[in-house]
Amino acid sequence: MAKKTGAFWNRSLHRDIGFFYVGLIIAFSISGIALNHRTDFDPQEYTVKTEKFELELPADPTQITDDFLKEAAGSISDEEYRGNRKRGGEARLYFKDAFASLNLKTGKGEIEYVQTIPVLGQMTILHKTTNIWWVWFSDIFGLAMLTIAITGMFISKGKYSFKKRGWILASIGLIFPFIFLFLIR
Template sequence: MANSQKIKRWNNATHRDLGYFFSGLIIMYCISGLALNHIDDWNPDFVITKKDVSLARAYEKSEITNELVRQFGLLVDQPKYKIYDFPTDDQLKIYYDKASLHLNLKNGTGKYEKVSRRPVFYETNVLHRNSIEGWKWVSDIFAVMLMLITLTGLFILQGKQGLSGRGKWLLAAGFLPPLIAFVFHGMS
């Protein structure tokens, strides 16, 4: 077999095998990247559930007991509270595990908020942001492997469909979006 054929087979096998091996991470980073790109539109890490609450009547601060605080929790399916305090004389704030109930004792209304992790997105975002000790090395290796996958992909096709044909124009066009962004938004 000719030397160029060996190189082509090695190139194709490397591209294929690295592509298969890293496909899970590629998909994970893509999902997380999309979520993090829209962080101003939604919270990609947490789901915040809010609920309005009405008490049977108004209360005075002096009436509040541990048992009454526990009963207030039953209104939002939280039978066990951690602690409570009074931000003002007519307000009661009750803290639960990953939730809180803020009551206006004077008018008998309140707001309940519960925070829970957004499944899949939370975990992928933790990895994407390198929030786990040592993950940056995995991320660095992954970045180098993505470059290798890309470079080997450039040489799979030959002729007019490959890099010497239409491929060079598509490759050049791929650099246009970042160049346009740099020109119009500056490189600060």
């Protein structure tokens, strides 16, 4: 039996890890592209309907507490209430499949009922979830991507090898993220 070389193991690891993670690579690629354009459209959910509402607010603004908003949520929607955020003169109330904006001076507001975009919406959730099992799986996936990148550098031999030409392309590829990091600031 012939001795297995480093090139053999590089090709094997590169190929087999790539096969195992091809579904996740595709899902992360598609949803990542969609998330890059989230200022143009919401890749996770779409609005089914909107409704206007008006609440009678207490005269004293300090009485508009979390408890007040939780109680008021029942008159705004039958959806399960999940919490709120107050910022400036507006409160945002979050429900299971909806969210409402409330003007804290006038008591006028609007609720949007939303649904997850099939497939794309679920894929975008993968980028944001904090489920401990998914976090571990994603960390392992990150290590697998590093393995694919490193083993890929040493698969080719001769004039197309990393040593001859690959390092130039890799260096150019590394420059772009740094350029964008400095431009985005």
